[in-house]
Amino acid sequence: xxxxxxxxxxxxxxxxxxxxxxxxxxxxxxxxxxxxxxxxxxxxxxxxxxxxxxxxxxxxxxxxxxxxxxxxxxxxxxxxxxxxxxxxxxxxxxxxxxxxxxxxxxxxxxxxxxxxxxxxxxxxxxxxxxxxxxxxxxxxxxxxxxxxxxxxxxxxxx
Amino acid sequence: xxxxxxxxxxxxxxxxxxxxxxxxxxxxxxxxxxxxxxxxxxxxxxxxxxxxxxxxxxxxxxxxxxxxxxxxxxxxxxxxxxxxxxxxxxxxxxxxxxxxxxxxxxxxxxxxxxxxxxxxxxxxxxxxxxxxxxxxxxxxxxxxxxxxxxxxxxxxxxxxxxxxxxxxxxxxxxxxxxxxxxxxxxxxxxxxxxxxxxxxxxxxxxxxxxxxxxxxxxxxxxxxxxxxxxxxxxxxxxxxxxxxxxxxxxxxxxxxxxxxxxxxxxxxxxxxxxxxxxxxxxxxxxxxxxxxxxxxxxxxxxxxxxxxxxxxxxxxxxxxxxxxxxxxxxxxxxxxxxxxxxxxxxxxxxxxxxxxxxxxxxxxxxxxxxxxxxxxxxxxxxxxxxxxxxxxxxxxxxxxxxxxxxxxxxxxxxxxxxxxxxxxxxxxxxxxxxxxxxxxxxxxxxxxxxxxxxxxxxxxxxxxxxxxxxxxxxxxxxxxxxxxxxxxxxxxxxxxxxxxxxxxxxxxxxxxxxxxxx
Numbered sequence: 314x315x316x317x318x319x320x321x322x323x324x325x326x327x328x329x330x331x332x333x334x335x336x337x338x339x340x341x342x343x344x345x346x347x348x349x350x351x352x353x354x355x356x357x358x359x360x361x362x363x364x365x366x367x368x369x370x371x372x373x374x375x376x377x378x379x380x381x382x383x384x385x386x387x388x389x390x391x392x393x394x395x396x397x398x399x400x401x402x403x404x405x406x407x408x409x410x411x412x413x414x415x416x417x418x419x420x421x422x423x424x425x426x427x428x429x430x431x432x433x434x435x436x437x438x439x440x441x442x443x444x445x446x447x448x449x450x451x452x453x454x455x456x457x458x459x460x461x462x463x464x465x466x467x468x469x470x471x
Numbered sequence: 472x473x474x475x476x477x478x479x480x481x482x483x484x485x486x487x488x489x490x491x492x493x494x495x496x497x498x499x500x501x502x503x504x505x506x507x508x509x510x511x512x513x514x515x516x517x518x519x520x521x522x523x524x525x526x527x528x529x530x531x532x533x534x535x536x537x538x539x540x541x542x543x544x545x546x547x548x549x550x551x552x553x554x555x556x557x558x559x560x561x562x563x564x565x566x567x568x569x570x571x572x573x574x575x576x577x578x579x580x581x582x583x584x585x586x587x588x589x590x591x592x593x594x595x596x597x598x599x600x601x602x603x604x605x606x607x608x609x610x611x612x613x614x615x616x617x618x619x620x621x622x623x624x625x626x627x628x629x630x631x632x633x634x635x636x637x638x639x640x641x642x643x644x645x646x647x648x649x650x651x652x653x654x655x656x657x658x659x660x661x662x663x664x665x666x667x668x669x670x671x672x673x674x675x676x677x678x679x680x681x682x683x684x685x686x687x688x689x690x691x692x693x694x695x696x697x698x699x700x701x702x703x704x705x706x707x708x709x710x711x712x713x714x715x716x717x718x719x720x721x722x723x724x725x726x727x728x729x730x731x732x733x734x735x736x737x738x739x740x741x742x743x744x745x746x747x748x749x750x751x752x753x754x755x756x757x758x759x760x761x762x763x764x765x766x767x768x769x770x771x772x773x774x775x776x777x778x779x780x781x782x783x784x785x786x787x788x789x790x791x792x793x794x795x796x797x798x799x800x801x802x803x804x805x806x807x808x809x810x811x812x813x814x815x816x817x818x819x820x821x822x823x824x825x826x827x828x829x830x831x832x833x834x835x836x837x838x839x840x841x842x843x844x845x846x847x848x849x850x851x852x853x854x855x856x857x858x859x860x861x862x863x864x865x866x867x868x869x870x871x872x873x874x875x876x877x878x879x880x881x882x883x884x885x886x887x888x889x890x891x892x893x894x895x896x897x898x899x900x901x902x903x904x905x906x907x908x909x910x911x912x913x914x915x916x917x918x919x920x921x922x923x924x925x926x927x928x929x930x931x932x933x934x935x936x937x938x939x940x941x942x943x944x945x946x947x948x949x950x951x952x953x954x955x956x957x958x959x960x961x962x963x964x965x966x967x968x969x970x971x972x973x974x975x976x977x978x979x980x981x982x983x984x985x986x987x988x989x
Binding site: 338340342435438440441455 | 659738739813886899
């Protein structure tokens with residue numbers, strides 16, 4: 314028998330909830346685990362979470378929409394987060410962000426049409442003494458010069 | 472005897488290629504059939520030299536850096552396993568001036584040890600504070616922390632001992648220790664470095680806080696932008712549990728204390744303690760009105776100590792060496808040491824732990840060596856996105872909570888971001904407002920609406936639209952935000968904005984109109 318996509322999402326959501334329900338204040342850990350599972354927080358997961366935690370759909374939606382980290386749709390295969398905070402600004406992060414946008418042909422908060430790369434700003438990676446910095450799929454990069462930026466973008470597109 | 476080579480695992484070193492350097496060293500050891508092994512230590516905080524590779528020799532640890540993978544065969548050819556000469560050699564690590572001039576109390580082990588080796592931790596003085604604490608009455612622990620003069624290193628500078636006393640005195644079925652590791656301020660990385668480089672010191676500090684106040688459960692709320700810190704802390708907590716440092720009987724005593732890591736979700740405002748508590752409870756990270764104080768009604772409504780990473784990590788040395796030892800450092804009401812984080816456009820960036828009382832000029836010129844670009848320093852932002860911009864004319868300001876407050880600034884979490892003369896202070900002021908608008912939790916109007924109006928008004932000034940009138944409007948708006956906001960996000964955004972306007976008026980003057988295109 315074929316399961317529809319949404320019942321599959323519901324089943325996987327229930328499994329994630331079961332792993333975390335014993336925690337105090339389990340909502341954020343559940344949402345992180347859901348995002349790890351699906352790559353984003355699907356709409357179908359929200360009523361299941363609300364039901365399990367005995368909170369309203371509105372409350373669940375309110376939490377998901379409050380935090381910058383939770384995605385409502387899948388991201389590109391690779392995610393470049395380019396730091397735009399003050400320490401990186403002092404070392405030309407504007408220029409780095411512009412160059413990445415040129416190379417990818419997209420703006421901040423956008424994904425390339427082929428779905429390969431999503432570009433996002435981030436406000437501080439704690440690499441302020443080796444600015445400008447960026448994070449690609451969780452790997453950190455500091456002291457970005459033009460060559461390093463090009464290599465980084467080429468790898469993400471690759 | 473096998474030679475030990477140290478290659479840091481700190482995120483700053485990783486960002487500069489430390490993993491590739493470590494792999495190249497391993498390959499070379501293998502290919503040359505040498506008796507040597509690599510230890511992945513924390514960072515020494517000399518970030519301009521990262522990846523900083525050290526070799527333990529008979530003459531002490533010798534530093535080489537910054538090492539690129541391609542340099543590795545050459546280092547072996549130069550005999551670096553016995554401290555051989557090489558263009559990247561800096562001599563004994565501890566004699567490098569940037570390090571030799573520091574007073575390392577909180578960061579004593581950071582960069583020296585393998586962060587996840589409990590043997591290393593004990594060998595370098597770890598656990599002595601907790602061993603003392605389990606033998607003491609809780610109130611005596613609180614008293615020692617109060618006497619040390621330790622103030623919250625997160626930025627507010629509230630006396631740690633007094634906060635602990637309030638929680639100690641509150642009666643409740645359970646209490647919590649919450650470590651604020653939501654280090655979102657640009658220009659700061661001390662929390663990250665300690666979590667990645669010496670996680671046990673934070674665990675020890677939290678356990679001491681638990682015993683002192685009667686709390687049995689701790690949470691470390693780490694921002695999601697710090698995946699390496701999250702992984703290291705989780706691993707260290709597991710090791711500490713297995714060794715009996717955490718659990719039902721802390722170090723074999725009748726005290727129970729356990730803790731876990733929780734990961735933030737990209738909201739800067741969650742660095743504010745009450746919004747952090749809401750986030751831990753699984754709610755929107757909206758600020759709570761105070762009172763009630765978190766010390767009385769904090770996490771899940773229970774008495775809660777909320778302390779910054781560095782505050783908690785400074786406790787073990789106080790319990791080990793005594794409050795007088797710690798208090799001896801510093802000036803005025805700012806006692807002990809402060810880990811300065813030197814960032815941005817500087818020649819020598821990194822972590823510099825020192826007693827309070829250095830002047831800003833000494834920090835920027837003598838320690839940081841001026842700008843990386845070699846251009847003149849224009850401004851220094853102290854204390855992160857909510858800190859004031861200081862011009863060189865105020866570089867005689869001493870690093871001290873009160874001295875900065877007297878000049879309309881704050882030391883915050885002690886991040887120091889240097890800008891050269893290409894910085895446009897109107898742009899920086901606009902960014903401060905824009906950042907506040909992006910990160911506002913939305914609860915109070917001055918912050919939620921004021922930040923957006925601030926961006927618009929600064930844009931008008933940049934476009935030359937009624938600059939005098941609009942500057943007055945920004946000043947008025949900042950006044951409203953400063954006194955009308957619930958928390959430091961809206962309340963302190965006026966610091967960078969007004970300091971930029973007051974100290975750099977030329978940048979707010981009407982701009983030269985670009986030549987017409989036709």
